[in-house]
Amino acid sequence: MRQGEHGGDIHEVANYLGVPASDVYDYSSNVSPYPIDISVDKSALSRLPEPYSRTLAKAFAEKYGYDEKMVCITAGTTEAIDIICRIFAGKSACIKNPTYADYKKFCKNNKITVRNSLPVELYFICNPNNPTGQTCPREFLPTYFKTSPSTLFVIDESYMPFHIDEPMQTLMGEKLDNIAILRSFSKIYGLPGLRLGAVIANEKLIEKMKNQMSPWSVNSLAQSAGLELLDVDTAPIAKRLNDIKVQFLKELESIDFLEAVDSDVNYMMCKMKRGTSDELFRHCLNQRVLIRDCSNFEGLDNRHVRFAMADDMSPLLEALKSF
Amino acid sequence: MRQGEHGGDIHEVANYLGVPASDVYDYSSNVSPYPIDISVDKSALSRLPEPYSRTLAKAFAEKYGYDEKMVCITAGTTEAIDIICRIFAGKSACIKNPTYADYKKFCKNNKITVRNSLPVELYFICNPNNPTGQTCPREFLPTYFKTSPSTLFVIDESYMPFHIDEPMQTLMGEKLDNIAILRSFSKIYGLPGLRLGAVIANEKLIEKMKNQMSPWSVNSLAQSAGLELLDVDTAPIAKRLNDIKVQFLKELESIDFLEAVDSDVNYMMCKMKRGTSDELFRHCLNQRVLIRDCSNFEGLDNRHVRFAMADDMSPLLEALKSF
Known part of the structure; x- marks a missing residue:
């Protein structure tokens, strides 16, 4: 399978892999991994x-x-x-x-x-x-x-x-x-x-x-x-994801084929020095890791990928290290 | 206050009356009064x-x-x-x-x-x-x-x-x-x-x-x-609301200013032989009873109202009887 129009379609990915959606490590969707526990009336x-x-x-x-x-x-x-x-x-x-x-x-x-x-x-x-x-x-x-x-x-x-x-x-x-x-x-x-x-x-x-x-x-x-x-203070969420990003950036230094673009937020675009975004997408997918292949963004090409920060970055790091 | 663009705006009505939405008897909205108890994940x-x-x-x-x-x-x-x-x-x-x-x-x-x-x-x-x-x-x-x-x-x-x-x-x-x-x-x-x-x-x-x-x-x-x-059998809901409608029609016979239009469903349009739909709307509202003034339907005028069937029709009947 290939990347869809947007990132984050873990339903289709889970279906393709034959596993429940909760078994997919999703770094393709730019949302906070800490959903607020709202009450439901x-x-x-x-x-x-x-x-x-x-x-x-x-x-x-x-x-x-x-x-x-x-x-x-x-x-x-x-x-x-x-x-x-x-x-x-x-x-x-x-x-x-x-x-x-x-x-x-x-x-x-x-x-x-x-x-x-x-x-x-x-x-x-x-x-x-x-x-x-x-x-x-x-x-x-x-x-x-x-x-x-x-x-x-x-x-x-x-x-x-x-x-x-x-x-x-x-x-x-x-x-x-x-x-x-x-x-x-x-x-x-x-x-x-x-x-x-x-x-x-x-x-x-x-x-x-x-x-x-x-x-x-x-x-x-x-x-x-x-x-x-509206009553939730979001600053601690931003802070926590920023800490994860700083740590992830350090880990990325040992991954020689990726060059990170400075990011102010909870996701990060990287340029690939070898291989294509589609190859990396499929390589990660085989490890139940979903990333965003950015080749369909106008102005980018098949050497661009995007990773969103999650509480546990190790499945992504392992997938990247074995590429 | 007057009728809005559609029926069923009990939020505005409750606000106007200064009571919680659950204290308004709503006969203006054409939905079943028996909400299915879905599980929420x-x-x-x-x-x-x-x-x-x-x-x-x-x-x-x-x-x-x-x-x-x-x-x-x-x-x-x-x-x-x-x-x-x-x-x-x-x-x-x-x-x-x-x-x-x-x-x-x-x-x-x-x-x-x-x-x-x-x-x-x-x-x-x-x-x-x-x-x-x-x-x-x-x-x-x-x-x-x-x-x-x-x-x-x-x-x-x-x-x-x-x-x-x-x-x-x-x-x-x-x-x-x-x-x-x-x-x-x-x-x-x-x-x-x-x-x-x-x-x-x-x-x-x-x-x-x-x-x-x-x-x-x-x-x-x-x-x-x-x-x-999709698994819910809706026929019993239709049957129950139809029974309520048949009973309501009988009660309407004693209310001389209303003439009911035959209806196949859970609501009923009536033509008023005296007074206007706006007057009846406001009269009912004072008794926390919300009806649908149909004067803003193209092709109808200010002698038309609509009532949806609810589990308890007596607040509506009382409001109508005192008009």
Whole structure:
């Protein structure tokens, strides 16, 4: 088997290997390996979700110092990207490669012309970036946004909570009219099964988004989980994963065919000096180790792989050492 | 306060009344009052959902005698309607009023011209219909579909499992090339918080739908719940709600201002001979009783209301008797 469109499809991998999903060592999915233990109120399922997750939107807005009219809760950042692209259907967008593939996918679905520089109507910035793990300096961004007031800059901060310097790097709190900040509940909380994200933007854009989306796109359990998760201090999770990364980097020094790219977050891209990403993917798979072959990222080739930090890095290290 | 866009927003009503949502008697939402007690595996949330809910799609297809390539699992029928409308953007559609409002909403979002007769590219049939509760005779439909092979007929069977004659009335099992059948996991199982639905259609359309949607639109818990729910025999639920409806109809005879429309399902539309639907809505609300004011259904006016069957109909009956 080969790598799919995205990383993290351990269901297909487990099926292919004929083992339960829990027997696969997954370093391909960029989520925290420490899922928050949320309480689950089953009775919530017997009611329609609250339209537009109003209560959660309000709590989220309060936590970050925004008016609730500037917040839209979505079924993951995927829905947010989808809806923003629908609003900009037929216009133009800038995407700097390599980056998360869904920006381009939804642009294509909505006949948005993709360029790699201004002037454009829409500009996607994944910050920190996926798959490189690198962050645009905070001080640089607002100045840049002001150079093109008619462009909507979408800053996807899905991985920002993994940055050990998050408070200094995040744009949360900014209220510029031409930015939309995306935040994810999947990654730092380790709960990608929830499908929960948030967009912070000017009131007009938020209203347009709500007009485009289903009022019930977020499931009831995700709504109540979201409220609980807002109280979780994520800094210790970022710190712990950073410690694992520092240790992993040391171990990587003895693996001569890999060259690591500096990363601010919980995953790390490496360039291969011999062999191909597909070969390494299959080699690891035989040891039940799932990595991300990055060859299908635009702007990268078949010498790039990505590893997400997990509590136990030894199965990955062993697989790498025997390649 | 007034009726919102849809029925069933007990969150807003409870907020308005200053009581918990569980203290509101809800007859506005068309879901079964007997939620199935599903098991909840929290560990599923720490993994990305299976892309396109493949396992559930396969089980669903097997249960109803379809090839799995003819099935698409969606985040409720809402997502299904949304995506079908996106595929038909800019074309024309037929919607027979009164019916469920979201067909028109998503047509409008996608610049689809709405007509009330053939020829059109898309034709929505809510069967049994919402809010009337009436069913198009089964024998009539396939013949009609054949008169316009270039039209896609979307048959929304969200409420079909409430029909006590479901096996004779459903189109499930039909494999005509120009139909798409929508099924809901919210209504008959009493779990609208799940956000889970299914579409059965020709392979090409299903493939187009998957290209338009997020592979992870359905949350992990909903995927595993769906598998469990496929084994539930829904006939006893339909029977029980039908018995309640028969009894309720008898009681209605003594309420002279209401004229009931014959219904095949778990809700019933009534025409008011005096007063307005808004007055009745507010009168009931003061008794913590939530009904559906149907005045915002196109084709109806402010003399129409709808009641869904619940285990205890007496709070509604008392509110109606004192109007």
